[in-house]
Amino acid sequence: MDALSPIVEIRHLTKSYRRGGQVVPVLTNISFDIRTGEFIALMGPSGSGKSTLLNLIAGIDKPDSGSLRVNGTDIATLSERELADWRAANVGFIFQFYNLMPVLTAFENIELPLLLTRLPRTQRRERVELALSMVGLTDRMEHYPSELSGGQQQRVAIARAFITDPVLLVADEPTGDLDRASADDILAMLGRLNSEMGKTIIMVTHDPHAARSAHLIRHLDKGELDVTLEH
Amino acid sequence: MHFLKLILRNTLRHKLRTGLTVLGLVVAILAFGLLRTVVDAWYAGAEGASSTRLVTRNSISLVFPLPINYQERIRRISGVTGISHASWFGGVYVTEKNFFPQFAIDPKTYFELYPEYLIPPGDMKAFRTDRKGCVIGRKLATTYGFKVGDTIPLRGTIYPGAWSFTVRAIYDGAEAGTDTSQFFFHWDYLNETMKKAAARRTDWVGVYVIQIADPDRAAEISTEVDAMFRNSLAETLTETEKAFQLGFVSMTEAIVVAIRIVSFVVIFIILAVMANTMAMTARERISEYATLKALGFGPRFLTGLIYGESIVISLAGGLIGIALTFPVADRFSKQMGTLFPVFGVSLDTVYMQIAAATAVGLAAAALPATRVARVSIVEGLRSIG
Numbered sequence: 001m002d003a004l005s006p007i008v009e010i011r012h013l014t015k016s017y018r019r020g021g022q023v024v025p026v027l028t029n030i031s032f033d034i035r036t037g038e039f040i041a042l043m044g045p046s047g048s049g050k051s052t053l054l055n056l057i058a059g060i061d062k063p064d065s066g067s068l069r070v071n072g073t074d075i076a077t078l079s080e081r082e083l084a085d086w087r088a089a090n091v092g093f094i095f096q097f098y099n100l101m102p103v104l105t106a107f108e109n110i111e112l113p114l115l116l117t118r119l120p121r122t123q124r125r126e127r128v129e130l131a132l133s134m135v136g137l138t139d140r141m142e143h144y145p146s147e148l149s150g151g152q153q154q155r156v157a158i159a160r161a162f163i164t165d166p167v168l169l170v171a172d173e174p175t176g177d178l179d180r181a182s183a184d185d186i187l188a189m190l191g192r193l194n195s196e197m198g199k200t201i202i203m204v205t206h207d208p209h210a211a212r213s214a215h216l217i218r219h220l221d222k223g224e225l226d227v228t229l230e231h
Numbered sequence: 232m233h234f235l236k237l238i239l240r241n242t243l244r245h246k247l248r249t250g251l252t253v254l255g256l257v258v259a260i261l262a263f264g265l266l267r268t269v270v271d272a273w274y275a276g277a278e279g280a281s282s283t284r285l286v287t288r289n290s291i292s293l294v295f296p297l298p299i300n301y302q303e304r305i306r307r308i309s310g311v312t313g314i315s316h317a318s319w320f321g322g323v324y325v326t327e328k329n330f331f332p333q334f335a336i337d338p339k340t341y342f343e344l345y346p347e348y349l350i351p352p353g354d355m356k357a358f359r360t361d362r363k364g365c366v367i368g369r370k371l372a373t374t375y376g377f378k379v380g381d382t383i384p385l386r387g388t389i390y391p392g393a394w395s396f397t398v399r400a401i402y403d404g405a406e407a408g409t410d411t412s413q414f415f416f417h418w419d420y421l422n423e424t425m426k427k428a429a430a431r432r433t434d435w436v437g438v439y440v441i442q443i444a445d446p447d448r449a450a451e452i453s454t455e456v457d458a459m460f461r462n463s464l465a466e467t468l469t470e471t472e473k474a475f476q477l478g479f480v481s482m483t484e485a486i487v488v489a490i491r492i493v494s495f496v497v498i499f500i501i502l503a504v505m506a507n508t509m510a511m512t513a514r515e516r517i518s519e520y521a522t523l524k525a526l527g528f529g530p531r532f533l534t535g536l537i538y539g540e541s542i543v544i545s546l547a548g549g550l551i552g553i554a555l556t557f558p559v560a561d562r563f564s565k566q567m568g569t570l571f572p573v574f575g576v577s578l579d580t581v582y583m584q585i586a587a588a589t590a591v592g593l594a595a596a597a598l599p600a601t602r603v604a605r606v607s608i609v610e611g612l613r614s615i616g
């Protein structure tokens with residue numbers, strides 16, 4: 001896929017939730033593209049549907065209507081099973097609260113997505129060790145998440161997200177639980193993944209400072225995409 | 232492998248909770264095993280019964296005797312290869328609490344019908360030649376510390392008076408299920424003593440034991456025996472030894488049924504406890520399961536984790552429970568003395584315990600596993616905090 005073609009093509013996407021018998025529209029008729037290699041920040045007030053949109057693009061939620069082409073596949077039509085395999089191959093996840101397995105070490109957490117591949121043990125190890133050095137945690141690989149700081153945990157999570165070399169990284173408020181220094185550290189890391197490894201990154205944030213790391217900021221308000229700021 | 236690593240580490244995550252659950256399982260599986268062993272002990276007499284032995288008793292009731300002269304008439308029936316008799320003595324050794332069965336028997340023929348009672352030939356000879364001698368089982372001997380040569384005083388109840396017997400032989404059981412809690416002595420001695428005391432009560436026996444060559448003819452020969460004595464002074468009822476023993480058990484059937492029910496109730500209770508533990512565990516980790524799902528792990532992996540953890544806990548408790556069943560049953564058996572002639576944990580009981588523990592593990596995981604398999608990723612992730 002070349003740099004000019006969009007990696008995400010969203011057409012007339014609609015999503016609503018049902019709450020106590022009442023239908024709450026979250027996203028109404030959204031259409032937009034994200035180009036390959038883009039680093040985009042999705043901003044907007046709380047409850048505006050940023051996470052919902054991100055979850056749809058990442059294939060962990062299903063739209064009510066509209067089409068959703070991601071990396072060449074209309075993921076809105078995939079079954080639960082197909083979607084799981086698709087996610088394993090195409091998407092890396094970074095969460096606000098890191099979502100590491102507390103019973104696994106940093107090393108094991110990063111290795112986890114590789115268990116869904118056919119990679120033999122020794123190659124898995126090599127890859128994980130490389131990823132650990134890239135996020136600067138080689139000396140912490142035997143540590144459990146509870147023994148790491150928030151910033152370190154998020155670095156482990158980032159390593160876990162790119163270990164399978166997916167085209168797309170999705171990050172929902174990746175710095176939302178971190179202090180300024182750690183946040184900058186994480187944002188710099190995401191920037192490098194984008195510029196040096198060519199990962200397309202979609203980051204949800206309500207922090208303008210964080211959003212400035214992205215190339216492109218899109219605002220979501222009341223279920224609709226508004227202004228586009230490019231810098 | 233990561234799968235097993237995850238299961239084991241998850242199991243050890245809440246050590247206290249897992250520990251208490253395992254403890255509960257240990258107690259439940261142990262209780263289950265003991266209760267089943269008690270039920271087995273109840274049926275042990277019938278289990279050890281031979282299919283080539285018939286028992287003939289007075290048709291009115293077991294408490295009424297049969298005349299000794301029936302013996303020769305039964306012996307002549309075709310298919311009968313041996314006959315002997317036994318009479319319940321019902322004596323008390325020191326106090327009523329010391330219960331063990333005593334029978335007056337024919338020393339010449341009785342043991343030929345019971346090859347499972349192993350007696351050294353020399354001791355057997357000593358018993359036969361001592362009119363006031365007795366043969367006792369190994370379990371009885373160990374319970375009261377009786378040795379060959381010892382004198383055992385018995386206070387007669389059915390046959391009043393102070394009786395005393397010398398131990399001439401101790402028999403061992405050929406099999407684990409053989410009852411070695413019995414006490415045998417010379418019927419002649421009983422009969423002659425009664426002749427002096429109450430002539431009216433002589434020449435009677437309790438039951439006849441009939442040996443037959445072909446177990447398939449048991450029903451036929453039984454009918455023939457009973458027909459022979461129809462309309463006579465004492466009518467008979469003949470049945471297989473097993474049916475005869477089960478007749479005793481059936482008198483206490485209600486207790487056995489109650490014990491059986493309780494044994495399953497115990498399992499059911501631990502299932503409820505275990506199911507609660509697993510539900511709590513799965514609920515706490517729902518966001519972890521959702522994360523795994525997001526990474527691409529399928530519902531089978533997740534349900535596998537939950538079933539695996541549940542099975543590890545239930546089998547840990549189950550195996551410790553089974554291991555404890557043996558020494559505890561042993562102690563229990565010693566406490567009970569000769570009340571349960573045969574009291575041992577059978578292989579079937581162990582299998583039942585394993586099955587119960589496994590079933591508890593599987594059943595406890597069923598609900599949380601289904602829930603985790605079904606929960607949407609977005610909902611699971613939202614439950615984070």
Ligand SMILES: Nc1ncnc2c1ncn2[C@@H]1O[C@H](COP(=O)(O)OP(=O)(O)O)[C@@H](O)[C@H]1O
Nearest residue numbers: 017018019026045046047048049050051052053
């Ligand atoms: N699973 C759900 N069930 C019901 N309502 C939901 C669910 N997920 C999100 N919502 C609602 O949809 C709206 C958008 O949520 P979200 O996408 O999380 O917003 P944001 O990430 O921008 O804060 C909110 O009003 C939220 O309450």
Ligand SMILES: [Mg+2]
Nearest residue numbers: 050051052172
């Ligand atoms: Mg959000």
